[in-house]
Amino acid sequence: MKKADMLDWLKEGNVTIPAVLLTQYKEMRLSEQELALLLHVFYFSEKGNDFPTPTELAARMTISAFECTDLLRALIQRGFISIIDGNSTEGIRYEKYSLEPLWDKLFDQFMLKRKQEKELMEQKEETDLYTAFEREFGRPLSPFECESLAMWMDDDHHDPIIIKAALREAVISGKLNFRYIDRILFEWKKNGIKTIEQAKSYGRKFRQHQSTQRAGKEEPKVSANPVPFYNWLEQ
Structure with missing residues (x-):
């Protein structure tokens, strides 16, 4: 390649488009021809031609001018592109294509996808939560227990991860029942515990505090298999 050819190639420049357009155009019900047409409209605009x-x-495409006209008309009717008035430096009015409707739809699609992904993640976390409880209890949960779990999430707005941490605390404390877990969640919420790290730290401090209190009240008993017992209901 000659130097002059290289310079001409560099002068063509680059066109930057949102990557999400390439990943979401199918969900937006755009065909490959419609996508290519929108990209060419964008390219012309970047080069200073707002109304090709x-x-x-x-x-630039593998379609005729008549087919291109039909595609443009369809894209305008479906709200992906619009024709607006523009003004030149000499005050002459003219028409130009606007891709603002496309960017608006693209943003809405992106936010919809984020919402769907969040909902799927929440559903998975809830399913994992029920599975964790049934594994620890060694049986299917009763309707009342399922309702309690739902209330912790929907009414008390406890994160499933925090509820799992409360379940773990109940197991460590040797008090595996819903009333006890509810008390742990109540104490955590009252003390502003919102993350798993905070819950672990608070649980350690609580157990240390209970161990200190118990050591001061009674003589230690010798046991072949000592089992720690911590009572959150004593809070």
Whole structure:
């Protein structure tokens, strides 16, 4: 390649488009031809031509000018592109294509996908939560227990991870029942515990405090298999 050819190639420049357009155009019900047409409209705009003709656009594609006209009309009707008025430096009014509707739809689609992903993650966390409880209890949960779990999440707004941590505390304390777990969650909420790290730290401090109190009240008993017991209901 000659130096002059290289310079011409560099002068063509680059066109930057949101990557999400390439990953979401199918969900937005855009065909490959419609996507290519929108990209060419964007390219012309970047080069200073805000209102390329169907003939100019079709020359870059594998469709005729008539097919290009039909595609443009369909994209306008479906709200992916619009024609707006513009003003030149000489005050002459003219028309130009606007891709603002496309960017608006693209943003809405992106936010919808984020919402769907969040909902799927929450559903998975809830399923894992029920599984964790049934594993620790060694049986299926009763309707009342399922309702209690739902209330902790929906009414008390406890994160499933925090509820799992409370379950772990109940197991460590040797008090595996819903009333006890509810008390742990109540204490954590009252003390602003919102993360798993805070819950672990608070649990350690609580057990240390209970161990200190117990050591001061009674003589230690010798046991072949000592089992620690911590009572959150003594809070």
